[in-house]
Amino acid sequence: MEFKLEAHRIVSISLGKIYNSRVQRGGIKLHKNLLVSLVLRSARQVYLSDPCPGLYLAGPAGSPAVPPPQPGEPAAGPPAGWGEPPPPAAGAAWPEIEPQPERPADPATPRAGDAEPGAPMTGAGETVRGGEVEAAEAAWRRVEGPREAAEGGAGGPAGGSDGFPEGLREARRHCGCPPGAADRPGPLGACPRVDCCCAPRPAEDEPPAPPAVGPRKRGAAGVGGGPAPGSSPLKKPRRNSEEQSGGAAEEEEEEEMETGNVANLISIFGSSFSGLLRKSPGGGREEGEGEESGPEAAEPGQICCDKPVLRDINPWSTAIVAF
């Protein structure tokens, strides 16, 4: 549990650093931001591999490092200088992010140049926390809804969940298996019931409908299809802003980003990594989704077994790019 808290704290700090780097004299330092992104990756891995779903449900009580959320309060207002209005509520970000983890990997889901850190550190913390609690409610409602998501995807391949909502889902697994059971591969994770839905999803199993991967889609004609059916209308404005910022992927400069994207970032991390995971450049995008063969390739230094499924995109590198 402490690892999770520390990891969460490190994620907040890291995002704050990246945000602050935008206003530093001399422009954004590529080296430092790359290092911060590596820390973010490590923290995220630990965060997601430590199955404490209670953390989400319990709310802020379990995380002394984070200010208590204000569920009714909209996302922390953007700092001066941000050109775009924040989404109405950070919580609104969650419903569309949540289905993401069910989908192993959007084929070549374009890495949006969006993955920029948003709020300053405290803002990030607040936003995330606020988002979490709201996401808890929102995601919970969603899980009850479309069964397909829960059945097929709840198990999810072993290892790191894809962001908070998944951990949430685990707690509510309707088969009754203890949360986190499917999180661990192999004998550790075996559910007592053979037929329960916790069994790791086979590699080829993908949910019928492409989930809303809004923030990661680069263009309307984004590879992997357009917006998922039933995607929240709130997603659009954010995606637009991210698409614009995605266009500037090459060089350092980047447009401002909304506060709500901070929450998106957290779950984006949950979804996939490539370049930073691999030792060799030229990431795994070509591997595409569905390529996750049984045992994930153990990468040196990995703390948990991340789903190979999700390694086709590294939005965090995109954040670096965006600079």
Place this chain on the structure above:
Amino acid sequence: MPSHRMPSEADIISTVEFNHTGELLATGDKGGRVVIFQREPESKNAAHSQGEYDVYSTFQSHEPEFDYLKSLEIEEKINKIKWLPQQNAAHSLLSTNDKTIKLWKITERDKRPEGYNLKDEEGKLKDLSTVTSLQVPVLKPMDLMVEVSPRRVFANGHTYHINSISVNSDCETYMSADDLRINLWHLAITDRSFNIVDIKPANMEDLTEVITASEFHPHHCNLFVYSSSKGSLRLCDMRAAALCDKHSKLFEEPEDPSNRSFFSEIISSVSDVKFSHSGRYMLTRDYLTVKVWDLNMEARPIETYQVHDYLRSKLCSLYENDCIFDKFECAWNGSDSVIMTGAYNNFFRMFDRNTKRDVTLEASRESSKPRAVLKPRRVCVGGKRRRDDISVDSLDFTKKILHTAWHPAENIIAIAATNNLYIFQDKVNSEMH
């Protein structure tokens, strides 16, 4: 000079470099200035004023700039200074900020012509009617004047921030390295450079490492090394290919899995690499250690020295306050037997490679009184504490010694402590061992 920053921030020293004889010492600061010190000739009469360094010249090397295309401010901070080998009476050095390298020529003037026919001593034109005879002007001694002039400006060669420059042993070319590329320049040609290393991935999203430092081999003009943020060194041979993306040798130490933490990658990033004077070894500095590598062995360093391992348990706090990103430099002594690097609390460390003894010294006002002997310091990590020990928790992390330099031949070291420069001499052991 107008500055909106704290009054002393512009004075923070950002680089220190002796020239090839050790007679001159150049420092660069955050305000874009270069200050050159010259060693006074030792006077046989006064034994205690042997070879002290006095200010020789000060000039403004770089100014802040604004890149309008990218809406980027370009800092005037001097990242590196490198001296050119002296080829005539003038001295030359290269200074660089994040984007532009400049070649400066430093000349002395100690004579001036007197006795002009057409103008008087103040330079005013004479009334021609008063000129009755012709005279030949003669050179008369004058107070020494040091003149510095920019001879070349090497601009627009780098998209990313320049982190190192290195003059080739051929004395005709030099290289400059930024995060992703290394360019080779000819000292006389400013409008173009040759790209010799490019690690920029086709898709920036695949970026996993950046170049952190680079240096030419001291003797072989075709060899150079560059270090990466992943802790590896690549030795490249310019004869092998025009683009040296493929290294000739890759020096990398496998990571110790037991030391893995959130910050493993950060602390393995190499902040400085220096060839030994012999050219046989390389010295690297990462956040917690200095390592000596043998050019003939790529698998691991031959020596590893812990600079401040007591910080290993504090990495999270150091990450929070950004100290973990500090880029410490390292230095060899003239005989390659001792290596030196800086640390926090104005401490710096020296490691004797032969005796395996190390010492921690402090650069402070007290220690810099003339003829004061530096007292070895000790950081205690709990357990038994001696009287003058400093505990880890009382270290001042704002006092960091990032830049140090060692005289090429003698036991004289220059230590930059924020905005103060300390020069220490080992009078007892002037000779290198």
